[in-house]
Amino acid sequence: MNDTKYFKVEQESSDSSELGSQDHAFSGDESGRPMSQQPRSVATRLSHIVKRSWWLVGPFLWLLSLLFTWMIASAASKSPYDVAVGLETELEPIKPHIEMYATTFSSDLDWDDNGQLQRVSRPGSKQFVGDPSPEIDANWEHITNGVVVDLKGKAAETVIGKTYQKPDGSWYVGIEAFHQLHCLNMVRKSLHVDYYGINEPDPHPHKMHIEHCIDALREAIMCRAELTFIPMEFNAKYRTGRPAFVAREHTCRNFEKILDWAHQYPSNETLFVLPDGTMGDGTMHFDGDIGHGFRGGSKTSHAN
Incomplete structure (x- = not known):
């Protein structure tokens, strides 16, 4: 029986860059798989996911920052002491x-x-x-x-x-x-x-x-x-x-x-009821009769 053993002979190349490329491509792990086909690390995969997702996440974060800026500015513009938006004690x-x-x-x-x-x-x-x-x-x-x-x-x-x-x-x-x-x-x-x-x-x-x-x-x-x-x-x-x-x-x-x-909200000065049940006639007394906004009139029933 011929016991001759055969060995794979690597072909030499004068181009070191080509050799480096081949070594990178064909060097593998114990399973024999090239490095280019090995599973990527978790960090590497996350890095690629983030890079690919940035075009979606980026605009969302930008809009979110605009929303927060608007909310802060809006809150500042509604100060209870700002005459342009109305004071706290006003109607x-x-x-x-x-x-x-x-x-x-x-x-x-x-x-x-x-x-x-x-x-x-x-x-x-x-x-x-x-x-x-x-x-x-x-x-x-x-x-x-x-x-x-x-x-x-x-x-x-x-x-x-x-x-x-x-x-x-x-x-x-x-x-x-x-x-x-x-x-x-x-x-x-x-x-x-x-x-x-x-x-x-x-x-x-x-x-x-x-x-x-x-x-x-x-x-x-x-x-x-x-x-x-x-x-x-x-x-x-x-x-x-x-x-x-x-x-x-x-x-x-x-x-x-x-x-x-x-x-838009005109006052109907005839709709008054005095404590004694009489209806006011709606005559306002601004010219001297202080303390009386209306005069007494005829009796009327009023359900509270």
Whole structure:
């Protein structure tokens, strides 16, 4: 028997890079499998999965970061002390209607050549002061026609149990801005008693009302404390410093937007029931009869 043994002879190559490539391809484990066919390690497989999944995970993480950024910014913008979104103590349903804008006031004064002050009115602006007239009264009526509103449904959710409920289920609510304007109008009218008169034989209630209005306006001004600066000037002729009444911007809430909202909830002033069961006639007594929002009328039944 021929005992000749045969051995595989590796072919030499002068190209070391080719040899390295062949060694890498054909060197294997004990099973004889080439390295290229051996199972990859867990870390290697995870690395490939992450690389392949990045195109899906990456955009998701980016959107998630945008969401968190928006949530943080939104929370910051809804500070309870931000007049642009509504203060914590203000009526909740009106807050979405708050709109801020920059404007110049039309109530400036100016100095004439003799050093005397004179009113300067913006052309086309509504007049709220001056000699009494139906036009001026109508302008005041327009901006105070929201002193009280009747809220129902969702608009009433934050005032339920905190104010008077009318027999029709609506909640009777006053709004400070309109109350302050009403007070200011009362002070204006007190400058023209000969024109408007005093409705009460005893002038004391009227005087008390005016004093209340002055104090309420003082508190409102101090509460808001607008910080828009007033330019000053020095007048050489009169050797004195004085305000330079020039047009300047103020940042304001859009009052007409608030007024539009209030007009959606007009108050039915006939729906009142007095403690003795009489129905109020809906006559509001802002001109002197302090403490009485309505007069008694005929008897009526009212189920609580």
